[in-house]
Amino acid sequence: xxxxxxxxKQETFSDEEIAYLLGLTGTDECNQLRTxxxxxxxxxxxxxxxxxxxxxxxxxxxxxxxxxxIRNGNDEVERYSLTQEQVVxxxxxxxxxxxxSTVLQSGERHSPEYIDFVENSIREIKTKSISxxxxxxxxxxxxxxxxxxxxxxRFHEAGAHRYLLRIETTNPELYAKIHPADQKLEERxxxxxxxxxxxxxxxxxxxxxxxxxxxxxxxxxxxFFQSMDIDMIGMGPYISHHQSCMYDKSMMDVEPLLxxxxxxxxxxxxxxxxxxxxxxxxLQALLKNGREVGISYGAxxxxxxxxxxxxxxxxxxxxxxxxIDEGRADCHGCLQKRVESVGRTVxxxxxxxxxxxMKKSL
Ligand code: 5AD
Ligand code: FES
Numbered sequence: 001x002x003x004x005x006x007x008x009k010q011e012t013f014s015d016e017e018i019a020y021l022l023g024l025t026g027t028d029e030c031n032q033l034r035t036x037x038x039x040x041x042x043x044x045x046x047x048x049x050x051x052x053x054x055x056x057x058x059x060x061x062x063x064x065x066x067x068x069x070i071r072n073g074n075d076e077v078e079r080y081s082l083t084q085e086q087v088v089x090x091x092x093x094x095x096x097x098x099x100x101s102t103v104l105q106s107g108e109r110h111s112p113e114y115i116d117f118v119e120n121s122i123r124e125i126k127t128k129s130i131s132x133x134x135x136x137x138x139x140x141x142x143x144x145x146x147x148x149x150x151x152x153x154r155f156h157e158a159g160a161h162r163y164l165l166r167i168e169t170t171n172p173e174l175y176a177k178i179h180p181a182d183q184k185l186e187e188r189x190x191x192x193x194x195x196x197x198x199x200x201x202x203x204x205x206x207x208x209x210x211x212x213x214x215x216x217x218x219x220x221x222x223x224f225f226q227s228m229d230i231d232m233i234g235m236g237p238y239i240s241h242h243q244s245c246m247y248d249k250s251m252m253d254v255e256p257l258l259x260x261x262x263x264x265x266x267x268x269x270x271x272x273x274x275x276x277x278x279x280x281x282x283l284q285a286l287l288k289n290g291r292e293v294g295i296s297y298g299a300x301x302x303x304x305x306x307x308x309x310x311x312x313x314x315x316x317x318x319x320x321x322x323x324i325d326e327g328r329a330d331c332h333g334c335l336q337k338r339v340e341s342v343g344r345t346v347x348x349x350x351x352x353x354x355x356x357x358m359k360k361s362l
Pocket of ligand 1: 067068069166168206207236237238239240241282317318319
């Protein structure tokens with residue numbers, strides 16, 4: 001293997017080189033990786049980190065992903081759905097305080113009433129958020145799982161323009177192990193194609209440290225992101241939840257797990273270059289300043305939580321989720337300091353779309 005300094009200057013990487021970078025553990029080496037990814041982020045995307053205020057509007061879910069705390073089969077979690085007024089109010093608040101974009105996320109459902117609800121919420125947010133500072137209204141990202149092409153088209157037409165659908169893992173055997181038999185990897189891939197066809201900026205990602213996952217599988221995940229020409233990436237460590245079906249399967253030790261997650265952010269930055277990468281909340285569940293460290297490894301997006309405090313405890317996909325006792329205003333004050341602590345600025349009142357996507361649409 002070449003020396004690390006030389007390797008980090010490359011613009012393309014072999015599978016073997018990607019695996020080597022993902023597996024770095026030494027403090028000096030990891031710092032070199034971090035600096036390379038951080039500097040490349042600054043060079044390609046500037047110093048701004050963009051906010052997407054996230055509204056987790058319902059934890060009702062038809063799926064049964066083995067790892068997830070709100071899977072359908074978990075009878076112990078209290079289920080909730082916000083009203084349209086609550087969803088719109090939360091999203092509009094985020095526009096008022098300068099976040100520029102919102103993410104609407106919920107468990108996966110398919111009933112016509114649910115689809116109408118999402119569509120109507122998007123429309124109302126879009127119309128009501130138009131202001132002098134946001135002449136085109138809030139940027140809206142959706143994260144409501146696998147839907148039909150027609151449904152995706154309706155959501156896009158209503159005004160959502162970005163969509164997050166994690167592939168979780170691209171390894172067929174591992175995917176089959178962590179999902180019920182009727183949830184298929186191929187189906188999820190098809191949905192990513194549909195999202196592109198419907199006109200969305202497409203985001204995906206994986207969980208890192210899933211029991212049975214290897215470094216080589218993560219290399220293939222990165223190759224998948226490349227082959228799908230993905231615009232946005234959201235990845236986080238796998239964290240066990242005591243009401244999930246995988247509670248007995250061991251989770252990686254926190255320290256190596258976090259390092260692997262940070263390395264994965266940095267390597268995705270080096271390989272995919274100008275995509276948006278989120279510093280996800282799951283990082284902060286394992287480390288108090290996990291999101292800032294994620295930013296220092298090349299992430300450029302963060303998602304402040306706008307979910308009303310009363311229902312936050314019921315949207316725990318994994319254990320130790322931070323900010324359960326906080327309200328949206330607390331998260332607002334806290335986050336700017338965190339972003340600035342790693343030498344970044346906040347891109348107030350901007351959509352902060354993926355440069356990778358914008359380049360394609362020129
Ligand atoms: N640990 C980490 N991430 C999880 N997710 C669901 N359950 C867990 C868990 N136990 C993630 C999945 C899903 C996203 C909404 O939350 O990647 O796509
Ligand atoms: Fe699939 Fe929650 S049930 S991620």
